[in-house]
Amino acid sequence: MQTLLLWLFYISSFYAFIPGIISRIFGYRVFRKGIGVQDFALTFDDGPDPQYTPRLLDLLNKYNAKATFFVVGSHAERCPELIRRMHTEGHLVGIHNYVHKSNWLMRPGTVRKQIQLTDDIIYGITGERSTYYRPPWGIVNLFDFSKRRHVKIVLWSAMFGDWRKKLGVERLTEKMLARLNPGEVMLLHDCGLTLGADPEAPEQMLAALERTLEEAKDRGLSSIRIDDMIRAAEKSPLARMSFGKRLLVGLWLLWERCFHFLFRLRTVTPDLPFLHYRLRPYQGHTVSLDDGTTLNKGDPIIELHIDNRQLFELGMRSRSAAQLAIRMIRRMDKEMPFLAEIIAEDESLSEAKALYGVTMINRGPEKFGFTVKDLPKGLFASLTKFYLSILMSVIHPAGGARLKERSEALVPKIILMPVSQLLDANGQKYTGAKLRRRQDAGTELEADIAEAEFPGAHAH
Known part of the structure; x- marks a missing residue:
């Protein structure tokens, strides 16, 4: 009887359960x-x-x-x-x-x-x-x-x-x-x-x-x-993807959901997710921040992650790396004021020393006041480069071909910004004079970004 039930389970899984999972995910x-x-x-x-x-x-x-x-x-x-x-x-x-x-x-x-x-x-x-x-x-x-x-x-x-x-x-x-x-x-x-x-x-x-x-x-x-x-x-370019690449995208986005659940990431704008964050202790080497303070191991930081599904969709709708970079900059322009407001209203977040992320080298983050620093060599750096290389091949408009061009530039970097730089002493939001000046210089920004390397995705 148990053998019969086991066979029925196998048949049912092959007939319906597995196809259902494949189609849904x-x-x-x-x-x-x-x-x-x-x-x-x-x-x-x-x-x-x-x-x-x-x-x-x-x-x-x-x-x-x-x-x-x-x-x-x-x-x-x-x-x-x-x-x-x-x-x-x-x-x-x-x-x-x-x-x-x-x-x-x-x-x-x-x-x-x-x-x-x-x-x-x-x-x-x-x-x-x-x-x-x-x-x-x-x-x-x-x-x-x-x-x-x-x-x-x-x-x-x-x-x-x-x-x-x-x-x-x-x-x-x-x-x-x-x-x-x-x-x-x-x-x-x-x-x-x-x-x-x-x-x-x-x-x-x-x-x-x-x-x-x-x-x-x-x-x-x-x-x-x-x-x-x-x-x-x-x-669209997505329709021309091979099944193998679509499978890779599906697995990647499934991992994204698991990562968010396991590490309890929060979202800046839940209605249209783009930027996620979590509060955690810093685990790297001591680094100096722009405001003169130092970031030491154990200090609280706000770790940032870009939403991979949104990143993929932006990549699929972009004709070039420059266009993708500009679109990401515009999304970040919209997200940063909301992030500043969240931090200002949450005591535990406002006590963090810095915003932190890992990205492929680019000049995009510098436009928002981030400092870009080298990621110390080691196992974490190697694994991060491997992950970001896969990510690049999936969402970059040029696909895997981009990995063969100037691969020496595709090196993971740390981006840092003091929380005090995001919020001034009066708790004012990010939408201050600096942001207004950047918005007034929109043409200059787009020209600069067009020359930049691919803006990079923050690693998980």
Whole structure:
């Protein structure tokens, strides 16, 4: 009996669990996120619903937003007028199986029939075939990958738990606004009849969505269909990456999440992460700071880390190292005042001696008042250079080719800034005269950075 159960576990893992992990973490043969500058994607599962879907369509029309509906075939069969309206109003109609049942629990032939039946229903109503598919709960099995030629599997980058009524409108709105960023694929539900969902939950979703669409309008963001987002993404450098490099990126970003959890990193701007930090004792050799003080082993420091996902996305959207450098400088310009405010309001942070990071040599940090010093030779320096070299090959616009050019310049360096330099005696924020002078000299800054080496990523 135990042997039988063990074999069932192995088969189940090979059939469903492992493919699910591969698709969720590494994005293998699925679409999860776009690369737009001003576009995001609203997607709705489980409908159509005769009570909530008409109101949702009215709301989308009000804000001129386009969406993608992954419909349950049996629901579409009962509400053909709603499917017809989705299509007529310019939305994309996708497939969510004929019944809302996990692909883990169905044989490949059964899944194929579910998809085909739903597609036939959509075609009978709209006159167009659907080639976009989201499996219920986003769960794929081994054979779902083989159907890629017939349907494109679409998952998501942002999920909010909007099927739970207890979440509340305010909390749901907060979660949605926090992920209102270009390229996001938002998962929402216009029907609450699925197992585990609350029937009245879509009421709260509609309220939160209206606030989100209002904010999107104010920020110049617009919701587009998944097919439009995919077409734009397929023209990007990321689409031309080999699977091996995408796997490397996936593992790298997975390590990023583990590192943040293990070392309890905090984020300067959680809504759009870019700069992370933690308070820790300094472990290096004694160094002199610009304010005349010395940094000794055991002194408290604020260690800085740039968000690797944001760094990767900036790299993918940049045509050159100079453009990437300029974009990073601009992001740092926005982050530093918030970091200063956080430090000023936290007694333990304000008592730290210095801001500290490790980076590939560049002149970017010097623009913010950091001092760049050599990293003492040793095992840590060697491991850091190896890690940053991999990082460089992943996010640099020139890819691994950059490592072959002027490799002697790609040396890890320490960057340091006294906390007293970030905050003056009156607790004023970083946005003082020095920052204003730097902003007034924007043209000079960009020209200088264009000559600089790649701005480097802070090592973990």
